[in-house]
Amino acid sequence: MKVFINAVRWFFGVVWCLGALVGFISGEYFGGAINLLLGLVVLPPTYRAIFKRNSNKRVAEVKSTSTHSRPESVQDRDPVRKLENGVKVRQAEGASITPVTNITHSIGSALNIKATVPQKPSDAPVITTHDGKQQHTTTEKRFPLHPTPLSKEQQVNQDKAVDTHNRQEESSGTGQAQATSGRMEDETKATPVEDDAIIDVTGSTYRIDAPVTTKDRLAQKPSYASLVNTYHGQQQAVTERQPASYAAFQNIEQQVDKITSFETALSYDADQWKLGKRLKQKLGLNTQEVGLLNKVAYFDNAFTSMEGCCMATAKLYLSVMKELKKQLQRKGTSMTKEIQFIQEMAIVVYKAQDSYYWSSYDDSYTRQRVAIDVYVTIFKRCEYAVREAFLHKRKISTAYTGNNDELASEFDSRIGEMVDAAIPKLISQVEQPDEATEIELNAQNVTRWKTQLEQLSTQLADGKKETFIEGVYRLGRLNKKNPSVEHIFYEASKLVSKHDREEALRFFLHYLHHDLNSNTV
Structure with missing residues (x-):
């Protein structure tokens, strides 16, 4: 690359010089001078003569500057070396340095340096020695090059004391840090740091907390x-x-x-969100019952979101599963075998619909899906029965959730018919909803009170007027979240007017009160 650049310079330099010669011959002196100047500058000999000379000057300046600005080495900063070489050492006023008297380069040699800083005896910090004597820091103190090795406990105390001292030095600039350091000294109860562990140049004594292992x-x-x-x-x-x-x-x-x-x-518990885990403590379920409820993967809706309704449905579901187990044992089969038969049938049905893309993953998914559909369908049929028992008007589908007519027919013939036969026998064991559940049910079903009021009207026909009146007021309390509560008292006033006009007037006043405070027209 360098040879190529030199060749280019030689080429253009010669061309411009020849052009300058032609200019001088033709009388173009100015143009010839410009060409001659450019040619001479471009030629390698002239270029090296000009620019190499300037680079030598810059190198000389850098060398002269670095000679004067060279930083001191460790040996130059050593006051002992300066004393030995006859160099004057800058000393603080009132301080004295004793030259080295003995230097041995063998292993285990000691360098003895004595430094004395004059202080006022009253202001000088006090150091307590091992003998129990106290002396000021103005006295001569020797620092051994190779001190005696410390024990493990002394080394720990020294490290902690140094750390404490460094923290105090860092935080001494602010008032808050000073207050914190004072609080640390007052709160700690450990023994003071030994003299051999650290030399405190500020004259303060720090305490450290006892370590907790x-x-x-x-x-x-x-x-x-x-x-x-x-x-x-x-x-x-x-x-x-x-x-x-x-x-x-x-x-x-x-x-x-x-x-x-x-x-x-x-x-973390993977079953925490499942139904059995949620109701285990409330219903006192055993491990088997928790497992049966956990198999119901889908159960959340407006009805089961009410705790009383969900618990009633779960109780009926467990009772049905126990009865179903007995019925299957009488036939020489079990719930697991029946589900396996439906799973095999489902694989055949779904594989026939899309055999080209079928894989082992589809087999596993189909088996898992069929098992979920079986238990969810049983739970839905139990929920439907509880809805009717609680006079809940909103119904749900009880058909097999597999969305296949062949599988639904197989499910009903093997399991569904026994479930439908067991539910009417066991629904009587379901307890009636408590007051909190009644209030929530009436809030969701604004006309649920009509069936209950018809049941109360039979009390008037039997001559039990007081029972009817008490039942109407209780029905009004249970419908306090119902926006149509005023219609209860209006219909009750018409029913009781033939038996007690005074009570009918009270019911009508309740109707007016709730109607005036109602949000609906």
């Missing part, structure tokens, strides 16, 4: 919630006392995440 914490066997609260408390303490330590804060966050994720994994 993981073994001690686990011995208390706290709950997951208490552990999370403990870590959150530590997290807040770290934020207040050591705002610069992100590592400690992150460590606590990781501990909290581990505990919460472990607790979530333990508390």
Whole structure:
């Protein structure tokens, strides 16, 4: 590449020089001078002579600058080396440095440096020695190069003391940090830091908290919630006392995440949303009954959303399943065998409709779907019977939910007919709805009161006027969420007018009261 560039320069340089010569011959002196200048600049010898000279100047300037601005090395900053080399060392006023008297380069050598900083005896911090004596820091203090190894306990105390000292240095600039450090000194009850552990240049003595080991914490066997609260408390303490330590804060966050994720994994239950799991405690169900109710995959609607209606339907469903089990055992079969027969038939039917794309996945899905449809259909027929018993006007379909006439016919012949025969015998065991359920039913069925009022009217024919009157007022309370409650008292006033005109007038006043306060016209 360099050879090519030089060749191009030689070519254009020679061309421009020849052009300059032609210009001078023809009398174009200005144009010839321009061409000559360009040609000479482009020619490699002239180019190197001009630009190489400038680059040498820049290199010389950089070298001269780096010579004067070279940073001091570790040896240059060493005051002992400067003293040995005869270099003057800048010293603080009143401070003295004793030169090194003995330097040994063998292993285990010691460098003895004595530094003395004059202070007023009254202001100087006091250091307590092992002998129990106290002396000011103005006295000579030796720092060994290779100190005596500390024990494990002393090393832990030293590390914690250094950490405490660093936190105080970081937070000493704000009033809140100073108050926090004072609170730490007052609240802690550990022994003071030993003199060998740290030399406190500020003259303050700090105390550290006694460490709580993981073994001690686990011995208390706290709950997951208490552990999370403990870590959150530590997290807040770290934020207040050591705002610069992100590592400690992150460590606590990781501990909290581990505990919460472990607790979530333990508390997760795939059957939590299923019917058997929801009603296990309320109905006192055993494991088998919970399993039967969990097989009902689809049960939510406006009727079963009411707790009393759902519980009544579940009770009837369990009673029907017990009776169905007895009937199948008498025939020498079981619920599992009957469902398997319907599953095999469903695979044959659906595979014939689309045999080209059929796979093993379709087999598994069809079996699972048929089992769900069988139990859901039984539950729907029980729900239909409970709706009628509770005078709920809205009906539901009780046909087989498989959406196939052949499968529906097979289901009825094997299971459905026995279910239909067992429900009328067992419906009498279903308890009547309580007051809360009655209120919700009347809110959904605004004309449900008519059937109940007709039943009360038979009391008047038997001469039980007081029973009728009491029943009407109770019916009004049970329809307090019904927007058509006023019609109850209007019809009751007409029925009782032949037996008690005074009570008929009271019913009519109730009718006016509810009609005036009604949202509907």
